[in-house]
Amino acid sequence: MSDAPVIEAPTGESGPGRFGRLYQGLTTIDFVGRRKIWFTASIVVIVVGLGSLGIRGFNLGIDFKGGSSWEVLAPHSSISAMTTAVENAGLTNPTVEKLGSQTYQITADLNNDSTTVQNTITTAVVNAMAKEAGKNSTQVSTSSVGPTWGGQVTNRALEALIIFFIAVVLYISIRFEPKMALAAFIAMIHDLLVTVGVYSLFGFQITPDTVIAILTILGYSLYDTVVVFDRVRDNASSTNAILKSGTVTYGEMVNLSMNQTLARSINTSLVAILPVAAVLVVGAYILGATTLQNYGLALFVGLTSGAYSSIFIASPLLAWMKEREPRYRELAARVARTEHAVLSPRAAAMMGSDQTQRIAGATRRATSMVIPRARKQKRR
Amino acid sequence: MAAPAVSRKSLIVSLILTLVIGFGSLATTLSLGWGPKLGLDLAGGLSVVFKPTTPATQTQLNEVVTILTNRVNGLGVSGAQVNVQGKNVVVSAPGVKDARRVLKLIGETAQLFFRPVLCQVALASKTAKPISAATMPACGAAYALTQSNLAITPDNSVNGYSMNNTIGVDPQFANIATTTSAQDIYADPVILTEVVSGKVARFLLGPGDLTGQAIGKAYATQDQVGAWVVAYNLTGVGSPEWDAVAKANFHQELAIELDGVIQSAPLIQPTQSTFTSFAGQGQISGSFTESGAKDLAVAMEFGALPVRLQPLTTQTVSPTLGHSALIAGLGAGLAGLALVLLYVILYYRALGLVILLGLGVTAALLWAIISALGHTAYAPTFSLAGVTGLIVSIGITVDSYIVYFERLKDEARSGRTVRSSVDRGFKSAWRTVLAADTVSLLAAVLLYLIAVGDVRGFAFFLGLSTLMDVFITWYFTRPLVILLGRRDKQGSSALSMAAGMNAGGSHE
Numbered sequence: 001m002s003d004a005p006v007i008e009a010p011t012g013e014s015g016p017g018r019f020g021r022l023y024q025g026l027t028t029i030d031f032v033g034r035r036k037i038w039f040t041a042s043i044v045v046i047v048v049g050l051g052s053l054g055i056r057g058f059n060l061g062i063d064f065k066g067g068s069s070w071e072v073l074a075p076h077s078s079i080s081a082m083t084t085a086v087e088n089a090g091l092t093n094p095t096v097e098k099l100g101s102q103t104y105q106i107t108a109d110l111n112n113d114s115t116t117v118q119n120t121i122t123t124a125v126v127n128a129m130a131k132e133a134g135k136n137s138t139q140v141s142t143s144s145v146g147p148t149w150g151g152q153v154t155n156r157a158l159e160a161l162i163i164f165f166i167a168v169v170l171y172i173s174i175r176f177e178p179k180m181a182l183a184a185f186i187a188m189i190h191d192l193l194v195t196v197g198v199y200s201l202f203g204f205q206i207t208p209d210t211v212i213a214i215l216t217i218l219g220y221s222l223y224d225t226v227v228v229f230d231r232v233r234d235n236a237s238s239t240n241a242i243l244k245s246g247t248v249t250y251g252e253m254v255n256l257s258m259n260q261t262l263a264r265s266i267n268t269s270l271v272a273i274l275p276v277a278a279v280l281v282v283g284a285y286i287l288g289a290t291t292l293q294n295y296g297l298a299l300f301v302g303l304t305s306g307a308y309s310s311i312f313i314a315s316p317l318l319a320w321m322k323e324r325e326p327r328y329r330e331l332a333a334r335v336a337r338t339e340h341a342v343l344s345p346r347a348a349a350m351m352g353s354d355q356t357q358r359i360a361g362a363t364r365r366a367t368s369m370v371i372p373r374a375r376k377q378k379r380r
Numbered sequence: 381m382a383a384p385a386v387s388r389k390s391l392i393v394s395l396i397l398t399l400v401i402g403f404g405s406l407a408t409t410l411s412l413g414w415g416p417k418l419g420l421d422l423a424g425g426l427s428v429v430f431k432p433t434t435p436a437t438q439t440q441l442n443e444v445v446t447i448l449t450n451r452v453n454g455l456g457v458s459g460a461q462v463n464v465q466g467k468n469v470v471v472s473a474p475g476v477k478d479a480r481r482v483l484k485l486i487g488e489t490a491q492l493f494f495r496p497v498l499c500q501v502a503l504a505s506k507t508a509k510p511i512s513a514a515t516m517p518a519c520g521a522a523y524a525l526t527q528s529n530l531a532i533t534p535d536n537s538v539n540g541y542s543m544n545n546t547i548g549v550d551p552q553f554a555n556i557a558t559t560t561s562a563q564d565i566y567a568d569p570v571i572l573t574e575v576v577s578g579k580v581a582r583f584l585l586g587p588g589d590l591t592g593q594a595i596g597k598a599y600a601t602q603d604q605v606g607a608w609v610v611a612y613n614l615t616g617v618g619s620p621e622w623d624a625v626a627k628a629n630f631h632q633e634l635a636i637e638l639d640g641v642i643q644s645a646p647l648i649q650p651t652q653s654t655f656t657s658f659a660g661q662g663q664i665s666g667s668f669t670e671s672g673a674k675d676l677a678v679a680m681e682f683g684a685l686p687v688r689l690q691p692l693t694t695q696t697v698s699p700t701l702g703h704s705a706l707i708a709g710l711g712a713g714l715a716g717l718a719l720v721l722l723y724v725i726l727y728y729r730a731l732g733l734v735i736l737l738g739l740g741v742t743a744a745l746l747w748a749i750i751s752a753l754g755h756t757a758y759a760p761t762f763s764l765a766g767v768t769g770l771i772v773s774i775g776i777t778v779d780s781y782i783v784y785f786e787r788l789k790d791e792a793r794s795g796r797t798v799r800s801s802v803d804r805g806f807k808s809a810w811r812t813v814l815a816a817d818t819v820s821l822l823a824a825v826l827l828y829l830i831a832v833g834d835v836r837g838f839a840f841f842l843g844l845s846t847l848m849d850v851f852i853t854w855y856f857t858r859p860l861v862i863l864l865g866r867r868d869k870q871g872s873s874a875l876s877m878a879a880g881m882n883a884g885g886s887h888e
Contacts, residue, residue: 263789
């Protein structure tokens with residue numbers, strides 16, 4: 001996978017497959033060293049998405065534009081029959097969609113009409129749809145939204161979001177450290193931009209459900225980053241032998257942490273994405289529940305981006321910021337390797353135990369006594 | 381927090397206690413027949429979000445809630461909720477069968493009119509039909525409540541006046557239906573009902589003289605003999621208008637109409653022989669109860685509501701669509717769960733079974749809590765947004781196990797025994813879980829407090845399951861895995877913990 005030099009304790013096994021390597025803690029992916037690749041990939045996706053946003057804008061649902069919608073279960077109808085029915089009932093320019101296999105949804109904008117006219121048309125459409133579906137009129141769902149409602153939902157959500165940003169940055173700064181907070185924050189903004197871009201690019205409809213889903217994504221992205229950073233902090237802590245040994249730079253330590261949490265990151269992302277994929281497939285495409293489809297889609301895009309960003313954006317960013325600190329620059333100079341070395345989790349685990357420290361000491365020049373001042377432990 | 385070596389006994393106690401609490405509370409709620417209170421999108425029903433057209437104070441919003449609650453309850457809708465969210469008033473009535481009818485009735489902006497009472501008319505017959513205002517007949521001369529027919533004379537009796545109580549009920553209106561609220565137009569004569577001591581009576585009222593805007597303040601108070609009366613102040617503009625109307629209807633009845641129902645029809649100054657100006661204030665007496673007087677005062681002062689409301693969004697969901705959404709949500713959740721379990725069991729073997737058990741306890745506890753909360757009506761209703769919150773939390777819950785198990789593998793890699801790994805591994809995993817769950821909880825709490833609409837339901841269930849995750853990790857996963865670890869003889873069977881943690885054996 002990686003052609004970077006590898007410090008690895010002999011395992012006595014020959015060439016397990018990729019999944020096996022992951023399972024056994026033998027992965028040696030150079031996350032930090034190849035940051036330019038990851039960053040470029042992300043920037044390309046974001047720029048394309050934002051470009052699309054600038055040109056095409058969003059496909060906003062009626063909750064944002066205002067408008068009315070009707071829904072009915074009609075197993076024996078067709079789009080054209082339904083369209084004729086509602087047009088005869090007085091709707092001009094209705095959008096008729098088939099959701100799932102049996103549900104029909106009609107949307108139209110009545111906000112230019114007076115309340116009385118709106119009520120009359122709404123009722124006429126309900127009756128027409130009920131007749132077309134061969135059902136009672138109480139079987140038709142309706143929704144009418146004033147032009148300001150979606151804006152209000154979004155504004156409140158944005159308010160919550162900004163306060164959440166501040167709270168999270170404070171929390172991570174105190175619990176971990178400010179640079180981690182910054183890196184996590186940038187990763188989260190990355191996910192936000194990617195999701196927004198994908199939505200614009202593919203013309204997916206934005207509804208308040210999407211807003212909820214995006215909020216979740218941001219929470220989840222942070223959650224994921226916090227788990228990874230917790231490992232970095234652990235490896236950087238004074239009780240851990242890895243940085244102390246003076247043979248590993250901060251960036252290499254972050255790399256190690258990534259490889260250590262890689263199995264967890266992949267498992268967790270799979271475990272998070274599996275139910276969301278189920279929501280998308282079972283809920284939306286088979287049964288035609290629009291709300292589920294909206295949630296599922298945004299979550300699917302966002303979780304994928306979130307999993308990517310905590311590994312490929314947040315951590316390399318953290319390593320880059322930390323390596324500019326004088327003490328880690330000194331450390332890097334002392335380690336004095338020209339290329340990045342990547343420790344596998346298994347090798348690192350061996351370093352922690354006595355016999356391998358001796359091996360490590362023997363293969364490297366004598367362990368320097370100038371140890372980078374480790375951060376104060378905040379162990380509870 | 382975590383003592384270095386926890387006694388076996390306390391671990392077993394904690395494990396059993398969690399199991400008992402989890403499945404016990406599930407059994408309790410199931411046996412009580414409690415279930416989660418389904419939201420609009422799952423149960424079908426109606427939801428309207430009203431926004432005041434002008435900025436409203438908290439007190440005003442609370443009054444709106446009271447009045448709307450009375451209105452909705454008056455319609456016989458059970459389980460409806462009216463509450464303030466931010467600066468909006470949200471009415472939701474899940475489970476309503478004919479949502480559009482209810483919507484029409486609560487959506488009406490109620491108005492207060494003052495109209496002269498022309499005569500009492502017969503109750504509507506079964507064949508009664510509505511007629512247009514233009515063809516409304518006049519009262520028969522013998523039945524008209526005119527000044528001369530009423531013949532009010534002030535005297536020294538208890539009431540302070542005597543009058544002709546023998547005027548009858550005009551029978552010619554029996555075939556005319558009561559005016560519906562849609563036809564209730566200010567400038568037209570109308571036939572409306574009044575409930576007098578439990579009995580319905582119908583009256584023909586003339587075109588409106590004045591609207592509730594003439595009233596400045598109204599309040600319920602008690603007169604000298606302790607009877608409840610409604611006192612009111614007129615506005616600067618309203619005062620001369622009121623005087624003009626009162627003078628025209630002197631010694632006659634003036635009906636106070638709210639939402640197409642006569643609230644009260646007081647006589648104008650029956651104890652005085654000539655009309656005198658009200659000088660900007662007045663008092664309505666009658667056989668009021670305390671609450672009756674208060675209701676009338678509120679109605680007079682506010683028309684119907686203290687602020688005008690404008691619907692921001694209305695939604696009606698048919699019970700069938702709601703049901704299919706519920707099935708879809710549950711189906712998706714279960715399918716997702718099954719996939720997740722399959723994956724973790726394949727990956728972690730015996731430890732995967734720990735996840736299975738842990739999720740079982742979590743699900744039992746969650747269901748019990750959601751059902752109990754649904755029963756008390758303190759929690760948001762369980763909507764699709766809530767379902768999504770729970771589905772997302774599957775990821776967060778299982779992640780706690782994954783974090784722990786990957787730690788275990790790390791510990792095992794550095795040559796430790798399973799026995800010592802489980803303790804050390806938990807210690808570091810627990811820190812990670814706490815830090816990560818704090819972020820998730822922070823998001824949930826802030827969203828719940830600040831956001832509106834469905835976002836709140838979502839945040840509530842996400843927060844709830846995050847708390848549950850912390851609880852289960854400490855009281856269930858920790859004792860179970862540590863106990864298993866202490867028993868484990870390395871590599872004794874394919875299902876042993878070592879098999880799941882084993883850094884050796886190929887796995888493809």
